[in-house]
Structure formats: C-alpha cells, structure tokens
Amino acid sequence: MMRGRAAQYSLMLVAMVIGLLAVGQLRSQSRPAELTRLSAQELSTLIETLTQRNRELRTGLADIREQVREYTLLGSQGQSAIDVSREDLRRITAFAALAPVEGQGIVMIVDGDLDAIALNDLINELRNAGAEAIAVDDVRVTARSVAIQGALSLQVDGVNIAKRFSLRAIGSPEGLLAAVERPGGIISQLKLFVSATIQVRQSESVQLPATAMSLAPTVGEVGE
Numbered sequence: 090m091m092r093g094r095a096a097q098y099s100l101m102l103v104a105m106v107i108g109l110l111a112v113g114q115l116r117s118q119s120r121p122a123e124l125t126r127l128s129a130q131e132l133s134t135l136i137e138t139l140t141q142r143n144r145e146l147r148t149g150l151a152d153i154r155e156q157v158r159e160y161t162l163l164g165s166q167g168q169s170a171i172d173v174s175r176e177d178l179r180r181i182t183a184f185a186a187l188a189p190v191e192g193q194g195i196v197m198i199v200d201g202d203l204d205a206i207a208l209n210d211l212i213n214e215l216r217n218a219g220a221e222a223i224a225v226d227d228v229r230v231t232a233r234s235v236a237i238q239g240a241l242s243l244q245v246d247g248v249n250i251a252k253r254f255s256l257r258a259i260g261s262p263e264g265l266l267a268a269v270e271r272p273g274g275i276i277s278q279l280k281l282f283v284s285a286t287i288q289v290r291q292s293e294s295v296q297l298p299a300t301a302m303s304l305a306p307t308v309g310e311v312g313e
Contacts, residue, residue: 186231186300190222194259194295195266201252201285205243208236211256214275218268220258222297225250229300246302252285262291 197211212230215223223230228245236245243250258265269276269289276287 186222186229188299189297190259191294191296192221192259193262193291193293194220194257195262195269196290196292196295197256197258197269198288199254199256199285201283203243203252203279203283203285205236205238207279207283207285208243208245208250208256210275210279211269212236214269215256215258215260215265218260218265220260220265222259224255224257224297226254227298229298231300231302233302246300257292257295257297259295259297262293266291 199208199211208225212223212225212234225236225245226248228234228248228250230245234246236243236250238244239249241249242252266289268274271277276289279285279287
C-alpha cells in the first residue's frame with residue numbers, strides 16, 4: 090500500500106513539473122517586449138540561467154521516472170511473492186490432509202482377513218517408500234492415524250473398514266510399487282501370516298479426500 094501511494098505521489102510530481110515547464114514557456118513567449126530591453130550581457134546571463142534550470146529539471150524528471158519504475162517493479166515483485174506464498178500454503182494445506190489431493194501413485198486392493206498390525210505395516214511401508222499422501226478407502230491417513238481392531242472390523246480414525254478395501258497412495262508409482270512388491274518385502278511377508286489377497290497397480294490419477302478429523306493441537310502451542 091505504501092509503495093502504491095509513493096508511486097502515485099511521484100506521478101503527480103512529474104505532472105506538476107511538466108506543467109511548470111509549460112507555464113514558464115508560455116510566459117516567456119507572452120513578454121517579448123521585456124526581452125528586447127535587455128542588454129547582450131543580461132540576455133547571455135538569462136540564457137545561461139534558463140539552460141542550467143532546464144538541465145536541473147531534466148535531471149529531476151529522470152530521477153522521478155526511475156523512482157516510479159522502481160516502485161512499479163517492487164509492486165509486481167511483491168505481488169509475485171504473495172502469489173508464491175499462496176501456492177505454498179495451498180500445497181502445504183493439501184498434503185497436510187486438510188484438502189483433497191490428486192496425483193500419480195499406486196492403488197492396492199486388499200481382500201481378506203487383515204489385522205490392524207498388518208494394515209499399519211502396509212501404511213508405514215508406503216510412508217517409508219516416499220508416499221506423499223495415503224488413504225484407506227475414504228479415510229485420509231494423517232500423522233495421527235492408526236489402524237485398530239474394533240468390535241466388528243478394522244477401524245481407522247473411528248471409521249469401520251470392510252474386509253475388502255482400497256489403500257491408495259500418491260507418490261512415484263515405480264518407487265512405491267517396487268517397495269511393496271520387492272522380494273522379502275511387506276506383501277511377501279504378509280502372505281505368510283494373513284489370509285488375504287493384495288493386488289497392486291500403478292495409476293496416473295489417484296484422488297484422495299481431505300481428512301474429516303480435526304488436526305488442531307489440544308496441548309501444544311505455536312512457539313515464538
């Protein structure tokens with residue numbers, strides 16, 4: 090706001106200076122009789138004074154134009170910085186699970202008797218492999234999320250998970266797929282302990298919802 094006002098004041102000053110130059114020129118043209126009464130020495134002094142004055146005015150105008158240019162440039166840079174900050178905030182909000190996200194990644198379809206430990210192991214394996222966002226069915230996984238064994242089924246953030254569910258993750262499709270399907274990896278291990286089938290595929294468009302949980306801290310406060 091201050092830069093915008095400064096630029097306006099500078100433009101007003103430029104207009105005033107140009108107006109004074111025009112008035113001075115008109116006045117000099119309206120009094121030719123007075124000039125005819127001046128001696129050669131007086132005319133020479135007057136011309137030298139006017140020349141010097143014009144030189145000073147041109148320098149002043151150049152300085153003002155440069156200030157206006159700097160204010161304009163700073164104003165555009167400031168807007169660019171605001172736009173960048175808004176984009177950063179939008180991305181942070183999205184990948185903190187506060188907003189839906191979309192991107193390439195993998196989709197896992199799990200069908201069978203998977204216990205809470207196995208589901209947590211799958212989620213942690215995806216995190217360790219570089220997943221930027223994860224969801225179990227329509228439940229967005231956050232830093233607070235943990236799978237537990239409920240009375241009737243698995244639960245994530247208080248939501249019941251059926252025996253057949255999807256586990257979707259956004260990240261490098263190749264990297265995530267290699268991590269979960271590697272020999273001796275998480276899928277190979279689970280096949281030894283649980284009665285469930287796990288199908289994995291890469292996807293160019295994985296869509297994840299925002300979390301329904303409140304992520305506001307209840308004890309901690311923002312430090313200074």
